[in-house]
Amino acid sequence: MKAIACEGLRKHYRVKVRRGFFNHEYSVIKALDDVSLEVERGVIFSLVGPNGAGKTTMVKVLSTLLIPDAGRAEVGGYDVVRQANRVREIIGLVLAPDKGFYARLTGLENLIYYGRLYGLSKEESTRRAKELLDLTGLGEDGMRLFEEYSLGMRAKLSIAKALINKPEIVFLDEPTIGLDPLSARRIRQLIKDLAAKGMTVFMTSHNMWEVENLSNTVTVIKSGRIVAVGSPSELKERLKLSYRIEVEIIADKAPDMNQPVSIGERGYPVVTMTTNKPSEDLVRVIDEIRGMGYLIGMVRVQEPSLEEVLTQVLSR
């Protein structure tokens, strides 16, 4: 059984468009337009796309916050409309890393409150909240009022909140947005740890480096439609994106080669090329250099980034 499966999901919004002070008309925004996807259990699944592509709507439909106009979706084997309460029991949710808490309650009190919402007794809820404060690295900061928290601490508390019910599946909508590098790294490590424990993570993010490093599967959504699905490497391969290869030659001057040669950072000649067949071309260049009797100082292969994948997919 898949962790998440949806078919033909549609969610349209009717929005008012102002035409001057008194006049307005309505237009329809297709937030989700016939979306079908499947997410395996225990993976980190990322949904990426430009602003307004439908990522947050997708998370809200799957987390039962919104009822879709058409189509069906199952989370953990339960229908998000007909068995919404079952779905709510097995999911955790982070919609905005700095929101959703009582400012005048401490981190611990906020977590206990959420534990009670999930039906935990006060004792269970307190014990679980303390565990999660330790897990997220908040520890003693759990005794401080939420209003005193930094953005990074708030993000950690959001993740802790999402785990209060020991969910099978967690939805994280841009979990590291606005965080400093250290806090973002801590959150990413937490996400990896969750997946390592068998939890399914469904996340959205604009940080392509993050998505690439965390995700098993990436889905690109544009104007409410899925336009590409695959692992980061599959997507790169499918789009035949170019690799950049640099080979440093230990020589006093640039040898005469078939590839362009420039002087590198260390003062040695460097062969640079862009290719879709990195393995073959690298072996060919190394053979050519060795054939000329030179030593190789350094080899650098730069993969195409997921950002390039996204740029190419979205510009179609």
Place this chain on the structure above:
Amino acid sequence: MRVLNQLIGIIEAELKVLLRESGVFIFVLFFPFMFSLLTYGAGQALTGGEAPLTQWFYQLIGFTIMTIALTMSSSSAWYFRRGMMTGRLEYILAAPISPLTAVLSSAVTNIVLNIAIFVVVASIGVVTVYGLSNLLNVIGVILFLALALLPAVGFNLLVGIATVVFREPEPVSNVINAIVSSVSGFTYPIIMLPSFLQALGQAMPYSYIVNGARDILAGSFEYVQLSPHLFLLAYLLLGLIFFRIGEVNYVRKSGVHW
């Protein structure tokens, strides 16, 4: 059991938050004294004679019940608004808890606090005007309010869901509060109003609540005065029905983000 656990959890959190915002709490406590003394003094100045203390008591209880009424008619609206603005409402809706339980917990918290404030204010008023002998009547008012505020809870739910539908908490709750304040007989008898406003006042629960509270404290309450409250329970029923309709047709279809 689970619902009770959820209910208590929310009430605990809401109570802590309210008690930590002590400025509001203190204002609500002093509000009836400030305004009742103001109107009592202004009345004496305008009429040129000395008014009996029962006139001040009338105003004091009126303003106290008005505070409860205004809180009760807008607490759901504000609960939704705060929930929308802080993002808390979405998390509540994504948790396995009925939104009704969450809203009712918040309403109960407000009732508990308001009754506590009422006890303090009314006790001071009763001792000042009637002496210690009538102090036990305050307990009678607590029991009375427990029943009489049930229609107000329904009213509260209707206003709450209206704010979600129109996405305008202030205009909705302010208009309703203005109507409630002026036609419910908090500071003057509603017979002084034009007949259509009297009818409006009598169609809402608050004039019965304030008159009942005054009469119990003065020792002149009759059980027949309870009968309108039974009919007014229709508000509770209507509130529950419309809340459910609103949840399915607006909250879950349009979302509750701000």
